[in-house]
Amino acid sequence: MTKRNKVVLAIMILLGLGIFWYSVRNVSFAVIANDFLHMNWCWLAIACLCMVISLVLEAWVVKVLIRRQGVVFSMREAIRVPLVEQLFNGITPFASGGQPAQLFVLLQSGVDGGRAASSLLMKFVVYQAMIVVNFVLCLFLGFHLIADKLHTLSWLVLMGFLVHFAVILGLLMVMYWYSFTKNMSLLLLKPVKWIRKDLYKKWSLGLLHKIDSFYHEGQQLKRDWRLLLKMCLITVGQLMFYYVIPYFILLALNVEHVDLIMVMTMHVLIVMVISLFPIPGGTGGAEYSFSMIFTTFVHTNSKLILAMILWRVITYYLAMFSGMIALLLQPTQTNSE
Numbered sequence: 536m537t538k539r540n541k542v543v544l545a546i547m548i549l550l551g552l553g554i555f556w557y558s559v560r561n562v563s564f565a566v567i568a569n570d571f572l573h574m575n576w577c578w579l580a581i582a583c584l585c586m587v588i589s590l591v592l593e594a595w596v597v598k599v600l601i602r603r604q605g606v607v608f609s610m611r612e613a614i615r616v617p618l619v620e621q622l623f624n625g626i627t628p629f630a631s632g633g634q635p636a637q638l639f640v641l642l643q644s645g646v647d648g649g650r651a652a653s654s655l656l657m658k659f660v661v662y663q664a665m666i667v668v669n670f671v672l673c674l675f676l677g678f679h680l681i682a683d684k685l686h687t688l689s690w691l692v693l694m695g696f697l698v699h700f701a702v703i704l705g706l707l708m709v710m711y712w713y714s715f716t717k718n719m720s721l722l723l724l725k726p727v728k729w730i731r732k733d734l735y736k737k738w739s740l741g742l743l744h745k746i747d748s749f750y751h752e753g754q755q756l757k758r759d760w761r762l763l764l765k766m767c768l769i770t771v772g773q774l775m776f777y778y779v780i781p782y783f784i785l786l787a788l789n790v791e792h793v794d795l796i797m798v799m800t801m802h803v804l805i806v807m808v809i810s811l812f813p814i815p816g817g818t819g820g821a822e823y824s825f826s827m828i829f830t831t832f833v834h835t836n837s838k839l840i841l842a843m844i845l846w847r848v849i850t851y852y853l854a855m856f857s858g859m860i861a862l863l864l865q866p867t868q869t870n871s872e
Contacts, residue, residue: 536862547626548852550819554822555844559840563837574788576787579787582780582849585783586850586853589774589777590617592769594610594617595613598610601613601646601651603762604646606650609867615640615861616640616641618854618857618860618861619861622861625851625858626816628815629810640861641654652748656749663706664703665767670699673778676800691824695807698811706749709746709753716746717743721743724738777850779799780802781829781846782799798832801828804828808820822843822847826839826840
C-alpha cells in the first residue's frame, strides 16, 4: 500500500467511527450494551460465515478462470484476490481500485499479465450481469413486501439499478454490435477533440483498446457456455450469501417476525444505493440507507443502530482488514501446466 492509501484507510476508519458515534449519540449506552450482551452469538457467527463463504466463492471464480488459462493456481492464491479487492474497493471512490488491485495480486503470483487481465474482465462481466439479475429477481419476489418502505430512497434505488444496467448494456453492445459501439464511442468523445486534441488521442486509443479486449473475451465467453454457466451459478451463490447477512444479524439481535425474502430484497436495494456514493466504501450513504430502509422493520432504535453497526463491521471493515492481511502474505509462484 502507498502512503496515500494508508492515509485514506485511516481517514475511512475515523470517519466510520464518527458515523457510529453520531448514530448512537441519542441512545442510552446501557440499552445498546444490554442488546449487545443478550445477542444470539450463534446467529452472528453464521452472519460472519456467510461473508466468508461469499469471498471463498468469489475466489473460486478466480481459480476457475486462471486454471482455464492453463495455469496451476492454488486456492490460497485465489483467496488473496477478493480479499485485496475488498481492501481497495473500500478506500477508493466508486470502488475503482478493486480491479487494479486484483490484477496486482495475480501478477504477484506469477500469472501472465494478459491472462490475468483477460480473466478479471470475464469475472467483471459475469458479476455485473448477476448483480442486475439478482436485483430483478429480488424485486419480483419481494417488492410487494417493501414497496411502502422505500420512501425517499426510491429514486436512488432506481438510479443505482440504471448504472449497473447501463454497464451491462454497454458490454453487450460491444459483444454483439462491435463496429457500431466503436463508432458511437468515438462520436461521444468528439467534444474532447475540440478542446484538446492530445487528450482526445490518448482517451480514444485507450477506449478502443478496452473495447477490442472485451470484444475478444466476449467471443470466448460465448463459445464456452459451460464455463459461463458455471461462473454465473457460483457468482449467484456468492451474492446470495452476501445478501443474506442482515437476516442473520437481525436474528442475532432477537428481532421477531423476520422475513428472509424481505430482508434480502432490502439488502439488494441498499447495495444499489451504495454504488451511487462517490465516498470510498459508500461511507455515510451505506449507514443512512440501511437505517432508512430497515427503520420500519426494526422498531427498536437501539437494535436498528446495533444491526447497522454489525452489518457495516462484517461486510466492510472486517473485509478490509482481511485484505490488509492478505496483502502482507508472501505470494507463491504459479506454474503453467
